[in-house]
Amino acid sequence: MSDPGVARLRLIRTPTIGPITYRQLIARFGSAAEAIAALPDLAARGGGRAPRVVDAAVAEREIAAVHKLGARHVFVDDPDYPPLLGELDNAPAAMTVRGDLTIARRSVIAMVGARNASAAACRFARGLAVELGREGVVVVSGLARGLDTAAHQGSLATGTIGVIASGIDIAFPPENKDLQEQVATQGLLIAEQPPGMEPLARNFPHRNRIIAGLAVGTVVVEAAPKSGSLITARLANEAGRDVMAVPGSPLDPRAQGCNLLIREGATLVQSAADILETIRPIDARMVRSPSSDFTGAPAVDPGDGDRRAIAGLLGPVPVAIDELIRQSGLSSAIVATVLLELELAGRLERHAGARVSLG
Template sequence: MQDTDPTPESSQSDWTGWLRLAEVPGVGCVLGARLLAGFGSPAAIFAAPHADLAATCGAQLASAILAPPPPSTLALIERTRIWLATQGKHLLTLHHPAYPPLLREIYDPPLLLYAAGHVELLSAPMLAIVGSRNASRQGEANAQAFARAFSDAGLTIVSGLALGIDAAAHQAALCGSGSTVAVIGTGADIVYPARNHQLAHQIAETGCVVSEYPLGHPVLASNFPRRNRLISGMSRGVLVVEAAAQSGSLITARMAAEQGREVFAIPGSIHAPMSKGCHRLIREGAKLVESAADVLEELAPAVPAARGAGAEPAAELGGRLLAALGHEPVDGDTLALLSGLDAGALSAQLLTMELAGQLERLPGGLFQRVSR
């Protein structure tokens, strides 16, 4: 069942206890996990003597936990029940088998995750791609090319459904052989920003949209930095494509480092404001990335499939493109025809070779091989 957890006492309605616990003011992720570790389940927590609860969380909070749920919580339970009756909607508890395994390892994993889509993706190897909402055209092209390459290599791409880099990464991942997960900062029944409504629908159809916030939770600025810990927490690593000096993407990168995840950054022009954040990350120890292979090689020990999926095909594609390029400028359509590559694979490989200094992009959509 989509709304149960694997504990022995679980039943079809067991999620209501989890939701009730999560809605008690003062019971956050950390204390909630401590209570569950001590008592085993929400049902056991609500059945515990006041003195036993007070020993863990104090007398005042113990009283709040044991008090009858307020009308707002009862209304949320009913709203959630209706939402779960819709195809593809899931409520994953911290004990649920579909809960992202890496996310359980962080300091403050959510007690509940609202998920729309294919929850099996949450157990697959994931890589986060984040960056500026006000991305440059080159930044969006980079995000698309890298996301497509990683998707084809078997990784699920995680991002935050924001405009700019996030949206570009999600869209490209959907075009690859893998898929994508969007971690949002509102209730799972709200799409923000509205311009990404169609994209959110596509992700819910073939990927997964995830939120820790209850249904109906509005757009608040404070939601998004907190949301970022989930993006990094469920991923093997985080790639920052473009970021200004004060970008929220740097928060995600910092959280990734604190969680023991790999941090990658794409360098850019020293004159570009959107490169400042990436350059700062690289100075602080993030791995400089010039091609998708740079990331796949780092992740290979933890994600064995990435080695086989990414290494040899990339070399083969590079050889085919170099042969197709010759030594005269060639347009993209001609390269696609000569190489036999589709648009997504061609774009990804052209970017990889451009960053490696093997070709240069000329005005008019032309490409030329660089002689060494």
């Protein structure tokens, strides 16, 4: 019998198959092996050729490399996948993890900020992390210079999660190599990229969504207006999580992003008590645990007229899927199926906010 983990990884590493498509395929066909077998027919209906599925040998080598590093894969349809992260529509279909995955089920707060953070901000972040840890709260951050480093240092003893934009065997920045190893051995280290992948710029926003998705709320301690930290805050807000910010001097450019967030409605934070007061009602809620019983597009067979109608509404400008349903007058199941076919044919691109456009 073939390893289902190999089949899942083959599907996930196949071009044009993103997290949303993976979940839809598993929901529709029940297993990765069945989904792989169905790809040619689905792509043909979308007017293109099926993407070339990654060879089993390639997936097997990745799994072996991960095991050799003392890590393992966790799939979005595994029962131990972090439940809050699994609530995201675009939650990573597979991640590589080292350490204690169970701490992701505790109260988690994301703490992010500037790489060139001031000494005062780093000290404040470290103190916040220590105080949150005493209250049983886990701190997640991105293992970058500056604020991230301070957040991890303050929470190492009580629970910390590091999310990196590279493969799990790559330390970036290099000076945080020892800290990254400490996070992996004392807490939890997460990477979405396969082993050996360098930290490319395009992968940092993907990392940021994981940081925001793991947490009930995100605290920005110090950040410029157009920083990656504000991207994380935006992603947290889009996911329905709390956004908090530490105010700073209007004369310091590194504080402008935080002050802007507060002006736009973020909770002002001056102490760990402010964070705890904000998250406790949310932290007590029940969250969905992802499982193999995904809810996705049921097996429907759109007609050629349905396909033409939906394709005619698409263009190079991203449009919300809800708008496609509204304007086409078709059911959500039919629209979802046609979009799936178009994506597998390489004709569709997915964007943030449940929007799509022609590729």
